[in-house]
Amino acid sequence: MNYKMIVTDLDDTLLNSQGKISLKDKEAIMKAQEAGIIFVLASGRPTYAMRDLAKELNLAKYGSYILSYNGSIITNCKTNKNILEETLTRDEIHTLYDFSKRNNVEIITYLDDTIVSEDYSSYIEVEVDLTKMPFEKVKNFKATVDKDCVKCIMLEEPTYLSKVEKNLKDELGESFSIAISKPFFLEVTKLGVDKGSSLLKLAHMLNIKQDEIIVVGDSYNDLPMLKVAGLPACVENAKPEIKEICKFISTSNNNNGMANLIEKLIFKK
Template identity: 85%
Template sequence: MKYKMIVTDLDDTLLNSQGKVSDKDKESIMKAQENGVIFVLASGRPTYAMRDLAQELKLDKFGSFILSYNGSIITNCKTGKNILEETLTKDEIHLLYDFSKNNNVEIITYLDDSIISEDYSSYIEVEVELTKMPFEKVKNFKAVVDKDCVKCIMLEEPEYLKQVEKKLNSELGNQFSIAISKPFFLEVTKLGVDKGSSLLKLANKLGIQQDEIIVVGDSYNDIPMLKVAGMPTCVENAKPEIKNICKFISTSNNNNGMTKIIENLIFKK
């Protein structure tokens, strides 16, 4: 099988514990792109927080793509243009805000390349550090969020957040796509939007078949794209539920996991 596309999650998958791509993995990614493989960064992160890495990996030079906000936006790195953009309406975001308040969890959204919330905590600080985006603490979330936005995240202690996830799915699961990414991040996007559905739209646009796609992940929000890939793979540090649906398990994100995937699935004779 000749694979034409590699799609990878970022945090705890492509990126090591220092938030970097190892030199060895970077070299392997370059080699794959030089041989015509399209490389896609697929993350819950905002586009803003993925641009530097896309430049570092020369995705613009090779015509590769960013799939950000859990699939809500797809960006062609060569042109810098979005080829897909799915948003939550202002009213939907306000509904999620009300749910968060009723269930004692923090909520953030993204407005004009800034993170918006009425709260600030160690969990929100993680997102600010990961994305390097400006943070704006506001007094009235609904008043400030006066237009459509791409997604929301609810944040709280992991065990409690699992309970909130169940309740959110029960009450509003028919209105939104809902997934835990990091244990303390509950991500909400437009109904029907996830990494898998958006990946299929991109592949269809490029004339790439599902069995020509390698996907690499580690966590729950990667499940939709792992399920649509011909070759679902994961890093060794992935959650057990993720390993159970993968055909190839690589080394960890701290041990050049991407290189092993590329060497074994792209270049192995």
């Protein structure tokens, strides 16, 4: 198969434990783009927190893309324009806030390029560190969030958060797309929006067939895009449930997993 697109998750997939792209992975990605492969960064991260990585990989030069907020926004790196944007309404965000209070979990959202919450904890600090975005602790979440936003995250200790996930799906699963990314991040986007649905829209725009797409991931919020890929792949450190559905398992994110995949699947080495 002649693949035309590689789509990859960031944290624990493309990025190593230091949050960096290895030199070998970077060189392989450049080589693939030079050969005409469209490269897509697909993450739960905000667009703001992905731009430096896109710049590092020269995505603008090669006409590649960012798929951010778990698929809520797709950005054409060459034009720096959003070609898709799906948001939660203000009232939907307020509904999620009320749920978070009833279930004793923290909640954040993104107001323009600022993370907003009534709380601040070690879990929220992880998101602030990952995204490098400004954080604002507010007295009244509902009063502050007075317009549509792209995504909410509920945060808490993983064992408890998995119970909250079940409660959320039972109570509001017909109204939102819900997925665990990191064990302490429960991510909520507009109903029907996930990495998979947005990837299919992008592929349609570019006249790329599903069987011409390689997707690489490691965790549960990658499942929707892995399921629509021609070739679902993962890194060696992926969750067991992810490995079960993948046709190719690469080396780990700390052992040049992307370079190994590109060499084997694109350049047949």
